[in-house]
Amino acid sequence: MKFRRLGDSDLEVSEISLGSWLTYGVGVERERAEACVSKAFDLGINFIDTANVYGRGAAESFLGEVLPRRERSSYILATKLFFPMSERDRGLSAPQIRKQIDASLQRLRTDYVDLYQCHRYDENTPLDETMSALSEVVQQGKARYIGFSEWSADQIQDALSLTEVEKFVSSQPQYSMLWRAPEEAVIPVCASNGIGQIVWSPLGQGVLTGKYQPGQDPPEGSRATSPEMGGFIKRFFEGDTLEAVQRLQPIAAGLGVSMAQLALAWVLREPNVSSAIIGASKPEQVEDNAGASGVQLDDDTVQAIDEALAGTIER
Numbered sequence: 001m002k003f004r005r006l007g008d009s010d011l012e013v014s015e016i017s018l019g020s021w022l023t024y025g026v027g028v029e030r031e032r033a034e035a036c037v038s039k040a041f042d043l044g045i046n047f048i049d050t051a052n053v054y055g056r057g058a059a060e061s062f063l064g065e066v067l068p069r070r071e072r073s074s075y076i077l078a079t080k081l082f083f084p085m086s087e088r089d090r091g092l093s094a095p096q097i098r099k100q101i102d103a104s105l106q107r108l109r110t111d112y113v114d115l116y117q118c119h120r121y122d123e124n125t126p127l128d129e130t131m132s133a134l135s136e137v138v139q140q141g142k143a144r145y146i147g148f149s150e151w152s153a154d155q156i157q158d159a160l161s162l163t164e165v166e167k168f169v170s171s172q173p174q175y176s177m178l179w180r181a182p183e184e185a186v187i188p189v190c191a192s193n194g195i196g197q198i199v200w201s202p203l204g205q206g207v208l209t210g211k212y213q214p215g216q217d218p219p220e221g222s223r224a225t226s227p228e229m230g231g232f233i234k235r236f237f238e239g240d241t242l243e244a245v246q247r248l249q250p251i252a253a254g255l256g257v258s259m260a261q262l263a264l265a266w267v268l269r270e271p272n273v274s275s276a277i278i279g280a281s282k283p284e285q286v287e288d289n290a291g292a293s294g295v296q297l298d299d300d301t302v303q304a305i306d307e308a309l310a311g312t313i314e315r
Ligand SMILES: NC(=O)c1ccc[n+]([C@@H]2O[C@H](COP(=O)([O-])OP(=O)(O)OC[C@H]3O[C@@H](n4cnc5c(N)ncnc54)[C@H](OP(=O)(O)O)[C@@H]3O)[C@@H](O)[C@H]2O)c1
Pocket: 018, 019, 020, 021, 022, 023, 049, 050, 119, 149, 150, 172, 199, 200, 201, 202, 203, 204, 205, 206, 207, 209, 211, 221, 222, 223, 224, 260, 277, 278, 279, 280, 281, 282, 284, 285, 286, 288, 289
């Protein structure tokens, strides 16, 4: 496993990291979830991403049970806040930040997280209130660094222009061969301001592994068939996306890598990407995905990928 520095922080994160949206504490049974986390550590993954809202605390609680078996300094732990935790608990106001960090730390059974992220931008709270409260969390030692997820370039610039507050070190956008929206503005503003990308759904929720065949039912046991986990994947089944993804098969085979490794190597070819956050429902998937670290794609391969996916890419 190779490691990259996360923005201007001193965190050296594994190129492949393990996320917990929909899976742990929710759609993946406990024993298999534990096996995925163990496999991740065995393969050198040192970076775990979660959020208070995943399973309304269930993902954090699961991680709070399994992670403390390990030396705290041996892994980098990130969580987030913003989405509703109850009728009244939501957003990025100062009282919410104070309340939600403590609740997350309690569930995670740790004194600090390495990275505390704003899961979205809060239009209803003045930005300086949010940034001051996040700075307080860092000063109290409850988080080492702060980041955001899915903020626009203008929102990022506004935060960077505030003085006497902690500076963001990470951005968490959706980014994959199929979803390239961050390339236009978010990556450039982050790259010139010491902010690294930790990207979500780098496999398009599994679609880029090639296992969803056009015109056929999704394979048994896959995310698309899961009542708890399948709600967000369907957009990739529209238009010609599944056909286009099959055109990547010979490219991966020619390089001697799996489809998942091709997709992950593709996001890691961008120097501003510090880590690709994968989801996994089985330890074998963690193993396959971890194998992407260190795979280099040359310009001809990147061009062949663009041609294969032409017309299906979201920018
Ligand atoms: N900030 C945000 O707003 C946000 C939003 C979403 C996610 N995230 C973060 O990003 C993480 C990853 O998101 P994601 O789960 O959508 O990522 P993903 O890696 O694109 O998709 C993961 C799913 O694909 C399937 N899969 C993974 N590896 C595979 C392999 N090698 N072969 C076949 N199938 C494979 C598995 O599902 P099945 O086996 O069930 O088919 C797995 O659960 C989340 O856990 C979370 O931490 C953040």
